[in-house]
Amino acid sequence: xxxxxxxxxxxxxxxxxxxxxxxxxxxxxxxxxxxxxxxxxxxxxxxxxxxxxxxxxxxxxxxxxxxxxxxxxxxxxxxxxxxxxxxxxxxxxxxxxxxxxxxxxxxxxxxxxxxxxxxxxxxxxxxxxxxxxxxxxxxxxxxxxxxxxxxxxxxxxxxxxxxxxxxxxxxxxxxxxxxxxxxxxxxxxxxxxxxxxxxxxxxxxxxxxxxxxxxxxxxxxxxxxxxxxxxxxxxxxxxxxxxxxxxxxxxxxxxxxxxxxxxxxxxxxxxxxxxxxxxxxxxxxxxxxxxxxxxxxxxxxxxxxxxxxxxxxxxxxxxxxxxxxxxxxxxxxxxxxxxxxxxxxxxxxxxxxxxxxxxxxxxxxxxxxxxxxxxxxxxxxxxxxxxxxxxxxxxxxxxxxxxxxxxxxxxxxxxxxxxxxxxxxxxxxxxxxxxxxxxxxxxxxxxxxxxxxxxxxxxxxxxxxxxxxxxxxxxxxxxxxxxxxxxxxxxxxxxxxxxxxxxxxxxxxxxxxxxxxxxxxxxxxxxxxxxxxxxxxxxxxxxxxxxxxxxxxxxxxxxxxxxxxxxxxxxxxxxxxxxxxxxxxxxxxxxxxxxxxxxxxxxxxxxxxxxxxxxxxxxxxxxxxxxxxxxxxxxxxxxxxxxxxxxxxxxxxxxxxxxxxxxxxxxxxxxxxxxxxxxxxxxxxxxxxxxxxxxxxxxxxxxxxxxxxxxxxxxxxxxxxxxxxxxxxxxxxxxxxxxxxxxxxxxxxxxxxxxxxxxxxxxxxxxxxxxxxxxxxxxxxxxxxxxxxxxx
Numbered sequence: 001x002x003x004x005x006x007x008x009x010x011x012x013x014x015x016x017x018x019x020x021x022x023x024x025x026x027x028x029x030x031x032x033x034x035x036x037x038x039x040x041x042x043x044x045x046x047x048x049x050x051x052x053x054x055x056x057x058x059x060x061x062x063x064x065x066x067x068x069x070x071x072x073x074x075x076x077x078x079x080x081x082x083x084x085x086x087x088x089x090x091x092x093x094x095x096x097x098x099x100x101x102x103x104x105x106x107x108x109x110x111x112x113x114x115x116x117x118x119x120x121x122x123x124x125x126x127x128x129x130x131x132x133x134x135x136x137x138x139x140x141x142x143x144x145x146x147x148x149x150x151x152x153x154x155x156x157x158x159x160x161x162x163x164x165x166x167x168x169x170x171x172x173x174x175x176x177x178x179x180x181x182x183x184x185x186x187x188x189x190x191x192x193x194x195x196x197x198x199x200x201x202x203x204x205x206x207x208x209x210x211x212x213x214x215x216x217x218x219x220x221x222x223x224x225x226x227x228x229x230x231x232x233x234x235x236x237x238x239x240x241x242x243x244x245x246x247x248x249x250x251x252x253x254x255x256x257x258x259x260x261x262x263x264x265x266x267x268x269x270x271x272x273x274x275x276x277x278x279x280x281x282x283x284x285x286x287x288x289x290x291x292x293x294x295x296x297x298x299x300x301x302x303x304x305x306x307x308x309x310x311x312x313x314x315x316x317x318x319x320x321x322x323x324x325x326x327x328x329x330x331x332x333x334x335x336x337x338x339x340x341x342x343x344x345x346x347x348x349x350x351x352x353x354x355x356x357x358x359x360x361x362x363x364x365x366x367x368x369x370x371x372x373x374x375x376x377x378x379x380x381x382x383x384x385x386x387x388x389x390x391x392x393x394x395x396x397x398x399x400x401x402x403x404x405x406x407x408x409x410x411x412x413x414x415x416x417x418x419x420x421x422x423x424x425x426x427x428x429x430x431x432x433x434x435x436x437x438x439x440x441x442x443x444x445x446x447x448x449x450x451x452x453x454x455x456x457x458x459x460x461x462x463x464x465x466x467x468x469x470x471x472x473x474x475x476x477x478x479x480x481x482x483x484x485x486x487x488x489x490x491x492x493x494x495x496x497x498x499x500x501x502x503x504x505x506x507x508x509x510x511x512x513x514x515x516x517x518x519x520x521x522x523x524x525x526x527x528x529x530x531x532x533x534x535x536x537x538x539x540x541x542x543x544x545x546x547x548x549x550x551x552x553x554x555x556x557x558x559x560x561x562x563x564x565x566x567x568x569x570x571x572x573x574x575x576x577x578x579x580x581x582x583x584x585x586x587x588x589x590x591x592x593x594x595x596x597x598x599x600x601x602x603x604x605x606x607x608x609x610x611x612x613x614x615x616x617x618x619x620x621x622x623x624x625x626x627x628x629x630x631x632x633x634x635x636x637x638x639x640x641x642x643x644x645x646x647x648x649x650x651x652x653x654x655x656x657x658x659x660x661x662x663x664x665x666x667x668x669x670x671x672x673x674x675x676x677x678x679x680x681x682x683x684x685x686x687x688x689x690x691x692x693x694x695x696x697x698x699x700x701x702x703x704x705x706x707x708x709x710x711x712x713x714x715x716x717x718x719x720x721x722x723x724x725x726x727x728x729x730x731x732x733x734x735x736x737x738x739x740x741x742x743x744x745x746x747x748x749x750x751x752x753x754x755x756x757x758x759x760x761x762x763x764x765x766x767x768x769x770x771x772x773x774x775x776x777x778x779x780x781x782x783x784x785x786x787x788x789x790x791x792x
Contacts, residue, residue: 019620021035024621031621210257210258213260314329324367347719359705469697480691482681485701487615492525493531506536513532542559577603586642592646638660700713701715736783751775
């Protein structure tokens with residue numbers, strides 16, 4: 001849009017509008033905007049070829065700073081790109097930002113020194129270090145030292161927190177218990193040897209091996225009761241029992257006992273794979289949970305005194321006081337935060353009253369007062385950890401539907417194959433088929449990617465309400481943005497006043513500001529008009545009988561009794577005011593993506609105001625990411641069609657629903673859902689409650705930890721890229737879940753065919769065993785590693 005802030009292309013220094021950049025890349029924690037695909041490809045080739053890190057002095061200062069930051073990223077081993085067209089590359093270390101700040105990063109990825117350098121301090125030269133630069137080195141480089149108070153606030157951290165994180169980081173990964181597999185494998189070996197020996201001793205050995213294998217299998221079956229319905233997981237156990245019955249009622253008992261032992265071996269392998277695949281997500285949450293404080297200081301309601309209580313004993317509604325260097329012990333809403341700076345998973349930000357915060361948030365500066373909304377085991381991080389516990393993952397929609405399908409397939413397959421194999425050896429076939437059909441394994445493997453996605457999201461400050469919300473997010477086909485304060489900055493600025501009659505611009509501003517302020521609107525237009533009047537030295541005019549028309553404007557009367565109407569076209573038309581005299585002016589304002597507000601006095605249109613509320617700089621990158629993944633994007637808002645179309649043109653979104661009042665946005669969302677299918681709605685709770693409630697998935701901006709009903713996805717910050725990432729990660733988790741389940745089922749199908757068409761159980765048993773084990777191992781690998789690969 002005209003007047004938007006531009007940034008230099010990192011390659012050629014051409015000014016680039018962030019909303020229209022042909023290529024967007026993310027390097028060293030900052031977005032880079034390229035003027036053309038050629039510049040991006042040139043920069044990418046240089047990075048891949050290990051190009052020189054020297055800063056090109058021919059560029060202008062802003063471009064040199066961009067190139068300096070890139071060079072520092074590469075010098076420290078950083079090459080993380082997340083580009084708008086979907087291509088990615090990984091990085092291993094953070095960088096020294098040459099423009100704005102210093103952040104020394106520890107081995108666990110946490111910032112250990114807050115970014116305290118003012119934005120105007122630009123490093124005059126780029127100095128490369130063998131390791132991360134020390135505070136003294138940076139001070140020597142820039143020649144300015146931060147104040148003692150800033151440094152103290154930056155480095156202050158509780159000793160208990162440091163020790164807890166160090167303990168988790170230093171502890172080696174504990175391998176999953178392989179003893180059940182080893183014991184069961186030994187039993188299989190003994191049983192197979194017994195088939196070669198013959199005689200009474202071989203029968204005793206085979207029976208002992210079968211007993212051991214069935215005991216281990218029963219243990220795994222008991223453990224798996226929380227991973228999947230027992231009647232799905234118990235198929236191999238049932239097959240082993242069938243083979244045991246065959247040993248009693250038929251000849252060749254040693255062979256039947258060996259078959260029973262071999263089939264039972266499938267269960268410990270399946271259990272090991274399911275536990276190992278999920279352990280990394282649980283370890284990640286354990287590390288995050290270590291930062292939650294054990295105590296909190298609570299202000300008593302009767303006398304205002306502070307008392308220290310256990311964090312688990314906190315209750316919703318209590319006020320917590322948190323000083324610099326301490327962490328918040330509960331999810332809540334900020335009551336007072338003068339000069340407070342906090343560090344969250346989504347980054348560092350300043351807080352004001354009304355902001356929501358999550359338990360574990362670190363206060364870097366100032367004293368924070370928080371009204372607890374959720375405490376103890378109900379905080380977001382604790383709930384995610386509970387969701388991943390055994391027995392708590394049954395809410396996954398994928399698991400529920402998949403379990404029913406697998407149950408039907410198992411029953412039909414066993415019955416059909418028994419009939420087909422009846423002339424040969426039906427009991428042996430039943431045992432092998434049940435051993436080759438462990439559908440309960442596919443279910444926990446399918447849940448593993450969702451566990452990884454939940455853990456990754458909470459580490460970024462994005463909270464899914466539960467596992468079902470995560471999976472429903474994966475099935476979304478379109479995202480609808482509420483425009484005001486979500487897609488745009490939400491801070492209107494009066495930039496233009498056009499008089500259509502005899503009144504001056506100052507008189508128009510005085511009347512409009514008086515009507516809006518006395519109507520007690522408190523909305524963005526009222527604030528913008530009052531601020532503009534104050535900055536221009538205009539005193540708002542006193543009006544009579546002010547009345548607010550929600551979502552449209554204000555009705556009032558002048559001191560002389562003439563009716564005053566301040567608002568949108570719809571309000572003007574409803575009050576029988578002709579807008580034709582100002583239509584050309586309004587369209588000119590709206591064509592720039594701005595907002596037009598009309599003022600009429602005594603039935604005549606007297607003026608038009610132009611307000612600027614540009615889209616967020618990250619809006620285009622967020623929309624591009626969603627479109628690259630096949631999601632449709634739409635806007636819904638109370639703005640005029642011209643304004644929304646101009647904003648959509650800048651961000652490449654064509655589908656807009658304009659001039660929709662807040663109370664009617666639910667119907668607009670439902671009508672879009674009829675065309676697109678499942679839809680997600682991103683907005684701000686309270687302001688966009690009607691629209692959020694109409695979507696299949698609701699995404700609350702700056703809502704994590706807030707009071708009231710929870711949205712499906714809640715963000716701690718307002719970065720729109722986190723909105724797109726949450727949906728993209730959910731889709732990736734579902735994709736990985738389907739792949740893991742497909743691998744398991746393919747191996748199962750091959751094993752069943754081997755059981756049916758092999759000439760004898762002696763030939764079929766090792767084939768079935770090998771296929772079942774391979775399916776479990778490969779499926780587990782896909783489930784645990786596939787999602788991690790999708791994150792790079």
